[in-house]
Amino acid sequence: MLLLLSACKFNGDKKTLPIYGNRTPVTKTVNGQQVTDTVYQSIPAFKFVNQYGDSVGSKNLQHDIYVADFFFTTCPSICPIMQRNMLAVYNAYKDTADVKIISYTIDPKHDTVPILKKYADKLGISGNSWWFLLGDKETVYQLANNYLVGVSEDKTAPGGYMHQGYFVLIDKQQHVRGSYDGTDPKQVDQLITDIKTLKAEPVSK
Amino acid sequence: MKIRIIACICLLLSALIYSCQSDSSIEFKQYYSAGALVYKSHCQNCHGIKGEGLAALIPPLTDTSALKKYQTKLPCIIQNGLKGKITVVGKDFDGTMPAAGLAPIEIAQVITYVGNSFGNKLGVVTGDDVGVALGKCN
Numbered sequence: 001m002l003l004l005l006s007a008c009k010f011n012g013d014k015k016t017l018p019i020y021g022n023r024t025p026v027t028k029t030v031n032g033q034q035v036t037d038t039v040y041q042s043i044p045a046f047k048f049v050n051q052y053g054d055s056v057g058s059k060n061l062q063h064d065i066y067v068a069d070f071f072f073t074t075c076p077s078i079c080p081i082m083q084r085n086m087l088a089v090y091n092a093y094k095d096t097a098d099v100k101i102i103s104y105t106i107d108p109k110h111d112t113v114p115i116l117k118k119y120a121d122k123l124g125i126s127g128n129s130w131w132f133l134l135g136d137k138e139t140v141y142q143l144a145n146n147y148l149v150g151v152s153e154d155k156t157a158p159g160g161y162m163h164q165g166y167f168v169l170i171d172k173q174q175h176v177r178g179s180y181d182g183t184d185p186k187q188v189d190q191l192i193t194d195i196k197t198l199k200a201e202p203v204s205k
Numbered sequence: 206m207k208i209r210i211i212a213c214i215c216l217l218l219s220a221l222i223y224s225c226q227s228d229s230s231i232e233f234k235q236y237y238s239a240g241a242l243v244y245k246s247h248c249q250n251c252h253g254i255k256g257e258g259l260a261a262l263i264p265p266l267t268d269t270s271a272l273k274k275y276q277t278k279l280p281c282i283i284q285n286g287l288k289g290k291i292t293v294v295g296k297d298f299d300g301t302m303p304a305a306g307l308a309p310i311e312i313a314q315v316i317t318y319v320g321n322s323f324g325n326k327l328g329v330v331t332g333d334d335v336g337v338a339l340g341k342c343n
Contacts, residue, residue, distance in 0.1 A: 076303045080251040080259050087260070122261040158303070183250075 015197055017169070020148060020176040042174040043146050048104075048135035051116040056131060058174070065198050066100040067191065068168045069182055070144055070151050072107035073119045077158045078165045082182040083123060086130075086167065092192050094129045098172075099195060101130040104144070106151050106161050108137050148176060167191055171198055233317070233329045240318025243311050248319075251302075256323035262300055264293040267323045276327070280335045281342035283312050309335045 021041030028035055047057035067089055071079045086101060093099040105111040111119075116132040135143075144151045147168045154162040169178035169191060178194050180187040251263045258265035266272070271293045275282065286304035290297050307315070313335040320327035 074301065076251070078250060080263055081249075083262075084253065084259050119262070124260045 016201065017177040017194055017198055020179065021146075040173075040175050041146070043170060043176075044143070046135065046139065046143055048133040048140075049113060050131040050133055051113065051120045053113045053117075056133070061100065061102075061170075063172060064098045064100045065172060065195060066102050066170050067195070068102045068104065068147055068149075068170060069166065070104050070106050070140075070147075070149055070163045072105050072159065072161055072163075073111050073115055074107065075159045075161070078183050082165050082167075085182055085185055085188040087123065088185075088188055089167070089192055089195075090125065090130050093195065094127065096129075096199075099129070099199070103130070103132045104140050105132065105134055106137075106140060106144075106163055108134050108140070148179060169194060169198065171201075229329070232331075233321075236314050236317035236329050236331070237321060239311075240314035240316070241322075243307065243315040244318050247305050247307065248315065256319065258293075261296065261298070264291060264296075264298045265323075266319050267325070268294045269325045269327070272320060272325055272327060277338055277341075279316055280309070280312050280338040283307060283315065284339060285342060309339060312339075 019040045023041065024039050025036050026039050028037065043058065045058045047055060050056050067086075069082060069086065071082060086103070090101055105116065111134060113134060116134060120130070120132055141151055149164050149166050149168060151161070151163040153160065165182040167180045167182040167188065168176055169180070171177045177198055178191060180191040182188065252258055252266050256266035272279070282302070283305050284307065287302040290299045310332040313330050313332045316330040316335070319325065320330060
């Protein structure tokens with residue numbers, strides 16, 4: 001174990017971010033030889049609608065690093081502080097073409113396209129670097145599991161929904177590379193730094 | 206002799222004034238420090254650690270003239286929540302604020318905290334003040 005750790009350390013001078021989630025070894029036969037490769041958990045394909053009413057999804061994010069979170073516009077508890085912190089991420093990367101922010105609503109019944117647009121406008125968001133996505137509720141809740149974020153409907157919770165306030169960092173291969181408490185400005189600063197690290201990572205796999 | 210009497214009276218007076226002042230300042234400090242805790246647990250997520258609000262979604266609490274304008278309504282707004290338009294720093298906000306679920310004394314504490322933080326200086330609002338105001342809620 002120690003050897004492994006030190007091996008990691010000496011891999012290079014630059015810090016690399018870990019890959020989160022399940023991993024499965026897959027053995028394939030390549031050129032007559034057995035090769036075992038590790039397949040990391042990744043975000044499955046999805047297609048939703050953004051605040052402009054455009055149909056967008058994972059295909060539009062193939063060449064992007066992005067940060068995902070789950071929210072709803074009428075959320076009275078942790079969302080305002082999350083969005084305040086996400087604004088810092090937005091302001092740091094809004095002019096960077098391959099960095100995006102995706103906020104999934106977990107209350108699609110209330111958060112229609114016009115409501116999401118109004119919400120984005122009021123936050124001062126324009127352009128296409130921060131999308132507020134509306135989709136089928138079951139699909140979104142399923143997707144949250146892939147982002148390792150817990151969400152559920154809960155009549156006893158303030159606003160009627162329970163959700164964790166994580167900001168999840170996704171790389172261009174759709175792997176989860178970081179998870180940060182969106183209510184903690186210090187962790188969000190770390191996220192802003194980690195996006196830089198991830199951007200500097202050589203393209204692989 | 207005369208001088209001694211005058212000195213005595215002066216001393217007495219100043220002691221009286223001093224003790225009065227410190228009484229009210231103790232009351233202020235009690236309300237203010239308790240209000241800081243109430244603010245942190247019930248208001249800060251939305252209104253921010255510096256009362257800065259959130260863009261055009263949540264109004265800031267830094268506008269003294271708006272606080273003054275809504276002063277008599279503040280206890281009712283905090284107790285019952287708020288729906289509909291409100292104008293702060295010349296901007297309209299039309300979101301929904303949930304009812305805070307606070308006791309009248311906590312409402313007084315948090316109004317004292319907000320009214321004397323973030324650049325505001327509105328003095329102490331007591332539990333009695335809040336009780337009177339709550340009796341007049343719509």
